[in-house]
Amino acid sequence: MDKIILEIRDKAQELLETGQVEVVIGFTAGTLPGKSTPCFITRGEDCELLVWDEGCKNNLANYLVKEKRKAAIIVKGCDSRSLVNLLTENQLSRDRVVILGAPCPLTEGCEGCQIKSPVIYDYLVSGKAGKTGEDDFHDVKTFARLSPQERKEYFYKEVSKCIRCYACRNACPACYCRECFVENNLPQWVGKSTQLADNLIFHLTRALHVAGRCVDCGACQRACPMGVDLRILNRKMLLEVKELYQFEAGLKEEQELPLNTYDPGDPEPFLAGGGEA
Amino acid sequence: MKEPKIVAFLCNWCSYAGADLAGVSRLQYPPNVRIVRVPCSGRVDPLFILTALKHADGVLTAGCHPGDCHYTSGNLVARRKFALLKSLLDFVGVEKERVQFDWISAAEGNRFAARIKDVTEDVKGLEPWERWGGRQNG
Ligand code: SF4
Ligand code: SF4
Ligand code: SF4
Numbered sequence: 236m237d238k239i240i241l242e243i244r245d246k247a248q249e250l251l252e253t254g255q256v257e258v259v260i261g262f263t264a265g266t267l268p269g270k271s272t273p274c275f276i277t278r279g280e281d282c283e284l285l286v287w288d289e290g291c292k293n294n295l296a297n298y299l300v301k302e303k304r305k306a307a308i309i310v311k312g313c314d315s316r317s318l319v320n321l322l323t324e325n326q327l328s329r330d331r332v333v334i335l336g337a338p339c340p341l342t343e344g345c346e347g348c349q350i351k352s353p354v355i356y357d358y359l360v361s362g363k364a365g366k367t368g369e370d371d372f373h374d375v376k377t378f379a380r381l382s383p384q385e386r387k388e389y390f391y392k393e394v395s396k397c398i399r400c401y402a403c404r405n406a407c408p409a410c411y412c413r414e415c416f417v418e419n420n421l422p423q424w425v426g427k428s429t430q431l432a433d434n435l436i437f438h439l440t441r442a443l444h445v446a447g448r449c450v451d452c453g454a455c456q457r458a459c460p461m462g463v464d465l466r467i468l469n470r471k472m473l474l475e476v477k478e479l480y481q482f483e484a485g486l487k488e489e490q491e492l493p494l495n496t497y498d499p500g501d502p503e504p505f506l507a508g509g510g511e512a
Numbered sequence: 513m514k515e516p517k518i519v520a521f522l523c524n525w526c527s528y529a530g531a532d533l534a535g536v537s538r539l540q541y542p543p544n545v546r547i548v549r550v551p552c553s554g555r556v557d558p559l560f561i562l563t564a565l566k567h568a569d570g571v572l573t574a575g576c577h578p579g580d581c582h583y584t585s586g587n588l589v590a591r592r593k594f595a596l597l598k599s600l601l602d603f604v605g606v607e608k609e610r611v612q613f614d615w616i617s618a619a620e621g622n623r624f625a626a627r628i629k630d631v632t633e634d635v636k637g638l639e640p641w642e643r644w645g646g647r648q649n650g
């Protein structure tokens with residue numbers, strides 16, 4: 236048996252049995268092979284159900300936001316970056332959570348992932364994470380080279396598949412608003428049907444809401460039952476935030492989010508005529 | 513093309529006053545613009561602009577020049593939002609002429625009139641806007 240999972244189970248069991256936490260949030264085997272599923276464990280003896288394998292793709296940070304109990308959470312690189320965000324945004328108090336970091340179990344990893352080991356933890360399970368790719372944003376750059384008409388057609392076609400189930404939003408650790416703008420009715424910003432206009436406005440707005448906070452974990456896209464390509468929008472914002480403000484989300488605590496602040500000398504690439512009167 | 517409809521979000525302290533000056537100075541500019549006065553360019557949520565595009569063919573957003581904001585930094589915070597919105601719209605193929613931004617001071621009646629003229633003419637030169645694929649008319 237893999238040393239990493241044994242270490243995770245031991246630590247989780249110890250945390251529960253010594254009363255340091257009331258619940259452990261981790262993964263257990265799913266009903267389909269290769270699809271591990273999030274689980275909430277409250278008894279030490281159940282810790283043997285925990286797994287740490289290729290199927291542990293979801294971003295568990297999402298579950299912490301609503302968790303009222305004192306919890307331990309098992310994180311890989313991306314989940315830990317979401318935790319950093321949640322801490323920065325005061326959605327989580329550091330003393331209420333025990334972070335059990337472990338190297339990312341995905342051997343292939345997600346395309347472009349740079350940080351497979353946790354950036355924040357109380358205990359770090361030793362072991363080597365699979366290799367990281369290089370993120371040159373070739374997907375975004377290739378897309379940007381298409382003609383505006385082609386880009387629009389692609390985006391409209393993707394978004395027309397959306398059935399507005401909000402699984403993408405619900406799976407996203409950066410989307411924790413008690414009332415999402417899509418649910419507002421005074422004013423009602425977007426209609427609730429799947430009219431293309433409303434779908435487009437929903438997806439553009441969500442991309443802007445998570446800009447500077449999205450950690451490219453892919454949870455939104457994996458959650459989508461219609462296979463909508465949401466990633467291209469999020470990654471465009473990732474690249475833009477990086478280039479304009481030299482910022483990458485969730486890397487260290489105590490960093491100001493790019494849209495919560497400004498620099499007097501910020502670039503103004505959006506100004507009409509380049510800013511000439 | 514039918515006369516385009518342009519929506520302009522103008523901040524109360526500079527750009528709206530600039531529009532006012534254009535008016536009292538009797539400067540000529542196209543009548544295509546519908547002005548929405550907002551307290552500060554920092555108040556302009558991207559949703560305002562995206563929603564306006566459901567009903568209009570072009571949107572201009574203007575605020576005080578950086579450094580001149582009545583609330584010190586409203587426009588500086590807005591600047592980052594606008595930069596991202598603009599690049600996102602461009603990325604998904606919305607023509608850059610359709611959504612424009614500028615800083616217009618209370619003394620720049622000329623600049624206001626010129627910008628309305630530019631935006632209106634730019635938008636006239638584009639393919640008709642399908643308003644996010646929606647069916648709204650007018
Ligand atoms: S938008 Fe998607 S990729 Fe980004 S943090 Fe949310 S779930 Fe992860
Ligand atoms: S889409 Fe925006 S409003 Fe809705 S939950 Fe996410 S961040 Fe909040
Ligand atoms: S998960 Fe997919 S279908 Fe559901 S709202 Fe999001 S994009 Fe639309």
